[in-house]
Amino acid sequence: MSERTATIASRVGLHARPAAIFAEAVGALPVEVTIALEGDPADDAMDASSILSLMSLGAANGQVVVLRAEGDGADEALESLVKILETDLDAE
């Protein structure tokens, strides 16, 4: 199990356009990725490719989230996702 943390950089938090961009990126990866707010139990983690899950997670600007994945390519996948979360997607 690989695990990475990321700080949400988008000013609106992880919903609307930033959530759409992130969910789409997760969906294109070969591994399943979960997302949870830092400090929440791993069992409560949600499917990171679901925009509806991301929206219900409600991660705000500056909040830290934990990404988890398993299997081949998990580390690289998480690395790429951390980069997305730590960019202000709403500004682009």
Next chain:
Amino acid sequence: MQSFTGVGVSPGRIVGSVRQMPKAVSEPPAGEKLASSTTAEDAAVTLRAAAKAVQAELKQRSVSATGAGKSVLEATALMAADPMLIKGAVKLITNNDTSAERAIWESAASVAEMLHNLGGYMAERATDVLDVRARIVAELRGVPAPGIPASDEPFILVADDLAPADTATLNPAVVLALVTSGGGPQSHTAIIARALGLPAVVAAVGVESIADGSAVYVDGAAGSITLDPDADQVAAAEAWAANAATLAVFDGEGVTADGHLVPLLANVGGAADAVKAAAAGAQGVGLLRTEFCFLDRDEEPTLDEQVTAYRGVFDAFPGKKVVVRTLDAGADKPLPFLTDASEPNPALGVRGYRTDFTSPGVLKRQLAAIATAAEGTEADVWVMAPMISTAEEAGDFAGMCREAGLKTPGVMVEVPSAALTSETILGLVDFASLGTNDLTQYAMAADRQLGPLAALNTPWQPAVLKLIQLTVAGSVAEGNNKPVGVCGEAAADPALAVVLVGLGVNTLSMTARALAAVAAVLAKVTLPEAQRLAGIALSAPSALEARARVRAELPVLDELGL
């Protein structure tokens, strides 16, 4: 030559081909199971394919969209095949043998409820999930997706009725005219059509039977739709197109043929509207709807938010009058923090000024925001309360305005009791503005949204005209020349505008689109003529007769195609 007759609500003559708006998707019956010939695995595959197809369609549309519409479509496209939504549905198919249609219906309902409970921005997205659900069910059933058809070819849209949400997807560059079998003159369809300047006919029984692609002639003034138009009708449509250019220009002064001034003002719903109205020559704002600041919100907007929103409007009209209507929530405009959605009879419930009885403070803070916004602008800011029923309420409102430092308080006259007591009311406030849409619905006891009552629900009703006459008479009796204006849809009908002027109304406020047409007709009529026509309308036995008799005396209407 087959034809249909309805109520013309927005003028214009046009020839085009018909596209029927697909019917709303009906709910799959509760407990609907898989067909015996289908396995759960097959149903899950079919559902995923349908979801992917809807996603592709929405994605395709997002490519050509721009701005806010584009990001909404992109996000909605993702929702269509969202794992949370689809997994929930597949679980119902696998565990309970639920049909694919019913499964996606229930899964989306629980997702929408979850979003709704999160409140704020998320709650607004619940509607998107339900929209996606309807599209997937339509795809599964093999019927056209709900909503206004996507098309590159211009068409005449035929529907049961349009909802406020349809406005967002209605592209006036592609839709030539609106025809509905339901709705009335005050329905959303009518309001949308007038705002966009599209010819429209509502309550036209039988139009749902017109086949897609049929050529029709629509006359939005006469209220007629004709299949297979003849040469005369094609010529009439061409003449209208030529005339429309001249009817689009208003020189900025409303005046009758004999020089009687009738300032023509605009109804606006925000700063963007106000800028457009000022560009269209409006002589001020006769109705600033402040709901735009409040709708789609769970909480009251802050003072600063309100000040910014109002100032944007004031800045568009330096040196001109801007009449602000305080919050008009309730009935068809519910607000979670103000109104009770469970009222059995919301049109007769706690709405408009009355929300101050149940939620005191909101109005006071709004008046403070208006006063702050008015400081340092050059606009002449007037304030009025909606749904005033008694002189006592008018006096209380005037007191609140004075306390806030607003010097010109007034009232909307939309409840018949206010029209009947206007002399006393105008003794306590500085002006009255007739809201003819609600005044008509209350005078005739006919719900504005009901198609079958369309014939009752028109401001041409002699009883409504009588109430307008009484309101003016009250002002005369009060003795201080306090102005009485009209800010309902009635003012946008050029023939009715003449009657209103004849009844003694001082100013007319309307959608900015209608300014030029109303000005063009007023310029052809003298005040004594307008008074004579008002007399004709008042004594007519029905609204239809009142309209027909007045129009017969105004040949200019036919010349202009209005």
